[in-house]
Amino acid sequence: MDQSVRAEHVPVLIIGCGFGGMALAIELKNNGINDFVILERASDIGGVWRDNTYPGAACDVVSRFYSFSCDQDYEWSQPFAPQTEIWEYALKVVERHGIRPHVRFNTEVRDASFDERTGMWTVDTSVGTRFTTPILVSAVGLFNHANIPNIPGRDDYKGVSFHSSNWNHDFPLAGKTVAVIGCGASAVQFIPKIAPQVEKLVLYQRSPQYVMPKAIFPGASEFDAWLQKRKWLRGLARLKVYLMFERFILRRRIFPNARLKGEAAFRALLERKVKDPELRKKLTPNYPMGCKRQLVSDHWYDTLTRPNVEVVTEPISRMDASGVVTGDGKHHSFDAVIYGTGFTPTTYLTPMVIKGLNGRDLNEAWRNGAEAYLGITVTGFPNFFMLYGPNTNAPSSIIFMLECQSRYVVNAIKTLQARRARYMNVRADRQRDFNVEAQARLSTTIPARADCFTYFKDPSGKITTNWPGYATEYRWRTRAVKSRDYEFTPS
Numbered sequence: 040m041d042q043s044v045r046a047e048h049v050p051v052l053i054i055g056c057g058f059g060g061m062a063l064a065i066e067l068k069n070n071g072i073n074d075f076v077i078l079e080r081a082s083d084i085g086g087v088w089r090d091n092t093y094p095g096a097a098c099d100v101v102s103r104f105y106s107f108s109c110d111q112d113y114e115w116s117q118p119f120a121p122q123t124e125i126w127e128y129a130l131k132v133v134e135r136h137g138i139r140p141h142v143r144f145n146t147e148v149r150d151a152s153f154d155e156r157t158g159m160w161t162v163d164t165s166v167g168t169r170f171t172t173p174i175l176v177s178a179v180g181l182f183n184h185a186n187i188p189n190i191p192g193r194d195d196y197k198g199v200s201f202h203s204s205n206w207n208h209d210f211p212l213a214g215k216t217v218a219v220i221g222c223g224a225s226a227v228q229f230i231p232k233i234a235p236q237v238e239k240l241v242l243y244q245r246s247p248q249y250v251m252p253k254a255i256f257p258g259a260s261e262f263d264a265w266l267q268k269r270k271w272l273r274g275l276a277r278l279k280v281y282l283m284f285e286r287f288i289l290r291r292r293i294f295p296n297a298r299l300k301g302e303a304a305f306r307a308l309l310e311r312k313v314k315d316p317e318l319r320k321k322l323t324p325n326y327p328m329g330c331k332r333q334l335v336s337d338h339w340y341d342t343l344t345r346p347n348v349e350v351v352t353e354p355i356s357r358m359d360a361s362g363v364v365t366g367d368g369k370h371h372s373f374d375a376v377i378y379g380t381g382f383t384p385t386t387y388l389t390p391m392v393i394k395g396l397n398g399r400d401l402n403e404a405w406r407n408g409a410e411a412y413l414g415i416t417v418t419g420f421p422n423f424f425m426l427y428g429p430n431t432n433a434p435s436s437i438i439f440m441l442e443c444q445s446r447y448v449v450n451a452i453k454t455l456q457a458r459r460a461r462y463m464n465v466r467a468d469r470q471r472d473f474n475v476e477a478q479a480r481l482s483t484t485i486p487a488r489a490d491c492f493t494y495f496k497d498p499s500g501k502i503t504t505n506w507p508g509y510a511t512e513y514r515w516r517t518r519a520v521k522s523r524d525y526e527f528t529p530s
């Protein structure tokens with residue numbers, strides 16, 4: 040071993056301290072497992088809620104539900120809390136549960152490999168420390184790699200440019216000309232905030248979104264807001280939102296054409312809000328509702344009809360030193376270009392290199408699309424667990440899913456201890472059966488349609504992100520580690 044590399048052994052090693060790493064830390068502590076380390080590449084906790092500080096950043100799930108089930112002691116100022124509050128909540132949770140001392144900040148995991156003989160993972164980091172651990176858990180999230188489009192001439196642009204997840208707060212946008220490229224979930228939140236300040240905003244839109252008002256979302260009624268404010272009714276308020284999401288999935292199953300009603304409501308909203316037929320046409324999606332994540336805003340269409348806002352649907356052909364050129368040859372100069380182009384969720388754990396049994400590379404194992412058993416374990420990668428892994432993206436609160444996964448991981452650790460096993464490896468047939476079932480179910484959903492282009496799918500068209508069923512089903516299926524799903528190798 041290189042003499043400059045420091046070695047350290049830990050019983051449980053977690054990568055990432057967003058809500059996923061925090062959920063597992065809480066579960067470990069609740070089960071008396073206090074000896075664990077979290078490696079976090081950034082200088083603080085919080086994951087996406089630390090990084091996405093753009094104006095208007097907020098939850099699109101009611102916060103009473105988008106929060107830890109065991110930590111409801113927080114007064115949200117509004118049903119869909121802003122990023123500042125969510126991050127503050129995360130900081131409080133970390134303090135309340137004594138998680139911070141377990142975290143090594145500014146420490147990025149580069150690669151990890153499994154030694155069959157010892158049953159240990161060896162994990163190399165950016166700071167030169169090499170960890171060994173019998174239990175390795177990835178909690179790196181799905182939205183931590185910004186997707187910046189490869190536009191010809193992008194690097195020639197001399198103005199200010201940044202991605203929404205890396206907002207440049209030092210550059211005042213007031214009175215400036217601004218291009219926004221892309222209109223994903225973040226752009227729908229920040230454009231209404233910056234449009235009133237800037238001189239001119241041009242939105243380069245590849246594909247319009249279905250954006251609906253907050254009031255129609257689970258838990259957003261006035262009665263819900265009343266419930267959510269009452270300390271002693273918080274549990275009930277939360278349960279109600281949970282059940283509303285489940286009812287939404289049930290309705291979609293029983294009445295597959297219910298989306299047509301949703302699309303009609305959307306068209307009526309657009310008619311009401313956007314009087315210019317040409318703009319209305321630009322803003323009307325040519326794909327079915329449900330193809331992408333449903334977006335929420337009360338100000339989106341009012342913003343796009345402002346006199347200082349223009350929506351351009353002509354594709355961008357290139358950028359130059361001063362701005363953007365579209366396919367029709369039109370050139371616009373800008374003081375700033377903001378990328379609202381989202382993330383690359385289907386790349387999952389990259390750029391980390393994870394090597395399991397016989398040195399098999401996880402990226403290689405996933406060359407036909409990421410898959411795992413229950414989104415948590417992968418055959419050939421013993422004692423390696425994932426939070427927010429493949430096919431666990433739910434339409435409701437991801438924190439609920441992370442809590443299910445954390446319980447499962449702790450259950451797996453206890454199972455290993457009880458069996459005195461060196462390692463557990465999910466059976467290939469169990470993983471295959473699970474994924475055949477998941478893909479069969481997903482193939483009947485809207486995102487599977489050929490006319491649906493969405494980040495839920497990988498480049499081959501396989502839906503690798505979404506959970507196919509109810510949140511309750513996920514809770515049930517992850518309630519305990521079943522011995523028949525795993526091969527256990529004795530110590």
Ligand SMILES: Cc1cc2nc3c(=O)[nH]c(=O)nc-3n(C[C@H](O)[C@H](O)[C@H](O)COP(=O)(O)OP(=O)(O)OC[C@H]3O[C@@H](n4cnc5c(N)ncnc54)[C@H](O)[C@@H]3O)c2cc1C
Nearest residue numbers: 055057058059080086087098099100147148179180182437
């Ligand atoms: C702008 C935005 C809004 C969202 N809104 C909602 C919402 O309203 N409702 C909802 O349910 N979900 C929402 N999501 C999804 C969100 O990702 C999840 O809800 C949740 O925050 C995921 O937590 P996580 O811990 O799994 O991942 P993250 O929050 O991404 O945290 C992962 C952590 O791992 C660290 N990390 C990554 N790689 C390494 C490495 N190699 N070594 C060390 N550390 C590493 C990162 O720095 C980060 O701190 C949103 C996502 C974004 C980007």
